[in-house]
Amino acid sequence: MKTFEDLNIAKSILKSLDDLGIVVPTPIQEKAIPRINSGNNVLGIAQTGTGKTAAYLLPLLSKLKKPEGKDPRVLVLVPTRELSIQVGNDLADFTVWSELRHAAVFGGVGWTKHAELIEPGIDVLVATPGRLKDLYQTGFLSLKKIKYLVIDEADRMLDMGFLPQLRKLFEILPSNRQNLLFSATFSESVEKLVSEFLDFYEKIETSPSATPVQEVSQYAYRVPNYRTKLNLVRSLLDDEIAWSRVIIFVKTKGHADEVFSVIKRKSEGEKRILHSNKGQNMRINAIRDFKEGKVRILITTDVSARGIDASSVSHVINFDVPLNYEDYIHRIGRTARAGRRGDAITLIDPSEEWHWEKIEKLIRMKIPLRNIPPDVEIFETGFEEKQKQLREIDRQRKIDDPTFPGAFHSKKKTSRGRGRFSGKMANSGKKLRGKKSKRN
Numbered sequence: 001m002k003t004f005e006d007l008n009i010a011k012s013i014l015k016s017l018d019d020l021g022i023v024v025p026t027p028i029q030e031k032a033i034p035r036i037n038s039g040n041n042v043l044g045i046a047q048t049g050t051g052k053t054a055a056y057l058l059p060l061l062s063k064l065k066k067p068e069g070k071d072p073r074v075l076v077l078v079p080t081r082e083l084s085i086q087v088g089n090d091l092a093d094f095t096v097w098s099e100l101r102h103a104a105v106f107g108g109v110g111w112t113k114h115a116e117l118i119e120p121g122i123d124v125l126v127a128t129p130g131r132l133k134d135l136y137q138t139g140f141l142s143l144k145k146i147k148y149l150v151i152d153e154a155d156r157m158l159d160m161g162f163l164p165q166l167r168k169l170f171e172i173l174p175s176n177r178q179n180l181l182f183s184a185t186f187s188e189s190v191e192k193l194v195s196e197f198l199d200f201y202e203k204i205e206t207s208p209s210a211t212p213v214q215e216v217s218q219y220a221y222r223v224p225n226y227r228t229k230l231n232l233v234r235s236l237l238d239d240e241i242a243w244s245r246v247i248i249f250v251k252t253k254g255h256a257d258e259v260f261s262v263i264k265r266k267s268e269g270e271k272r273i274l275h276s277n278k279g280q281n282m283r284i285n286a287i288r289d290f291k292e293g294k295v296r297i298l299i300t301t302d303v304s305a306r307g308i309d310a311s312s313v314s315h316v317i318n319f320d321v322p323l324n325y326e327d328y329i330h331r332i333g334r335t336a337r338a339g340r341r342g343d344a345i346t347l348i349d350p351s352e353e354w355h356w357e358k359i360e361k362l363i364r365m366k367i368p369l370r371n372i373p374p375d376v377e378i379f380e381t382g383f384e385e386k387q388k389q390l391r392e393i394d395r396q397r398k399i400d401d402p403t404f405p406g407a408f409h410s411k412k413k414t415s416r417g418r419g420r421f422s423g424k425m426a427n428s429g430k431k432l433r434g435k436k437s438k439r440n
Contacts (some may be wrong), residue, residue, distance in 0.1 A: 007033045010062035012098040017058075020093055026051035027206045033059045036180065041201035043194055044182040048333025050206060052182050053090050056150050060124070061091075063148070067099050070121035071145040075173075077166075078128060079156045081106035082287060087126045087152065100124065105131045115140040129157075129165040136172070146173050151197070154183040155190050155326055163193065170197065184333065185326045216332050218367045220346040220356070225381040228372075229319060229347045230262050235376045236317070236345070237267040237297065244314045245290070248299045249331050251320040259319060260299045269296030302327050316344045321352040325359045351392035 004017055004025060017023075025033070028046040035042050036059040046052040060074050078084050088104025095102065102124040105114040111134040118125065118141060127135075135141035151157060157166070179198055183190050186205070194201070223229050237243055248263070250256045253275040260273040272286035272295050289295045293312070302322065313335040322328050328346075335342025346367070348356050360366055372378065381389070394406045 002030055004058070007059075008037055008062065009033070009058050010065065010098070013058060013061050013094055015097040016094050019096065022054075026055075028052050028204065029055045029058070031204045031206065032056065035202050035204065036060065036178070037062075039178055041179045041198045042181070043198060043201050043203045044180070045186050045203070045205040046182065046184065047206070048184050048330050049335075053087055053152070054094070056152075056180050056182060057087075057090060057094060060148050060150070061094060061098065061100060064100055064123050067101055067121070067123055069145060071142045072118075072122050072125040073145050074124040074148045074150070075132075075143065075146050076124065076126040076150040076152060077132070077157070077169075078126060078152045079160050079162065081108055081128060082283065083153060084126050084128055085284060085287070091124060091126065102126070105135065107131050111135060111138070111140075129162050129169070132169070133165065143173055146177055148178050148180070149173060150180045150182070151193075152182050154181050154193060155185045155187055156330070158187075158189040158193060159324060159326075163189075166193070167196070184329050187326060215341045216335060216344050217341065218332065218344045218346075218365070219370050220348055220367050221370055221372055222353075223347045223349055223372065225349060225379060225385055227379040228376070229349070230259065231379070232347065232372060232376050233259070233317060233319065234262065234266045235373060236315075237263065240268050240296070242314065244296065245293065245312055246297045246315045246317060247313055247331075247334050248297065248317045248319050249322070250299065250301060251323065253301060255320060256299050256301055263297060263299065267297060270294060271297040271299065274298065274300035302331070312340065313342055315342065318344070318346040321346060321348055321355045321359070323355060325355070325362050328359050329363070349389065351389040351396075354393070354396040 002025060003023070004014055007025060007030070009017070028044060028050050032042060032044050032052075032055040036056060042056075044052060044055060046055070056076075064073060076087055078087060084104045084106040088102065091102040091104070101120075101122045103114070103117045103122045104126040105117070106128045107130045111131065114131065115135060115138070118135070125132075125141075132141070136143065151166070157163075179201070181190075181194065181197060181201075221232060223232060233248065237246065248259060250259055256273055256275045260271065264271050270289070272290065274283055274286055286295065286298065290298045302324070316332050316335045318328070318331060322331065332344035335344060346356070390407065397404045398406055
């Protein structure tokens, strides 16, 4: 088994790792670091929670060795502000015994504050695409010295529509640079980006693409409706000892607010909510407090959850089945991090079963189903929710079979009268009205 010293990590960085209690490289680190050290372009496919951030930061920090000039030499692009903050925190941990300078910049904060942050000079810049554009276009940031470019969570970056910004960035950056791309999945969109972004590269994959971390115990419940989902979640959370730190994923901001209002009243422990309508400071504080164990339950949408790197998450609950199937990998990767074990539970209503089957196909696994506990009240599905579910199932069947007419297909307009007699009467009425108007 190799050590970080065997992987030629700089002594100052080794000292920081020792302080953090990080002794043994993870598989992605053991495979990626030698390739990065050799100067190769690298495509790294690794599940969330396997240490991929350190896999690229440790060798790049070792390459930089000491501060140099004012302009950054390493650029790390990330999709969300939460992930920018997380990578920035990792940089701070790894450089305690180093003089290397770094900054993490992101939207939601006045760009002038970030301009002041980088003005004295930095060696490593972590940025979201939007904030990078702000700083570059206003002239506060020069990218002429970039030698190493990292695109982290490339699949999420593309899902969020950042490909046009990435293409413009490639035109600006120096062509003589080392490129590193890391992703939890190797989707068609990532493959397309790789073809544009990496001329010659080594692909590193620690497990088959879209395979969940083995330490995650996955299971699911078939639940008839929204109210029963709420009841089931409340029941599961009653066990405060086993369910010590929980992330609940929902698909919309509205669902997040509704679930939070119920959980806040009916479950023990501190709770917080994350979505894009919440203020920047509130979101940052929620993630920090959750990581520190001050918050027991965190309710979040997918985008807001990027950057939650808490090592002791006991459970992940998918309140809604994700419609972007690869988000399932990212969600459940929030638990069972750093070699620990964790549980991922998914609640499936009738309109979500079609999506669930596609997720199982993607991850090449059949997830076991559990019965709803007998103490959980099961509500009857209301008329509006039932109709909404049936319409969604109808839509899914039409996708699978375009010839399927559907239960909700539009009906042809028919005459309001009945039979031939009423039709003639209607026509004669029109003629009569017409003749009458002439006399007038």
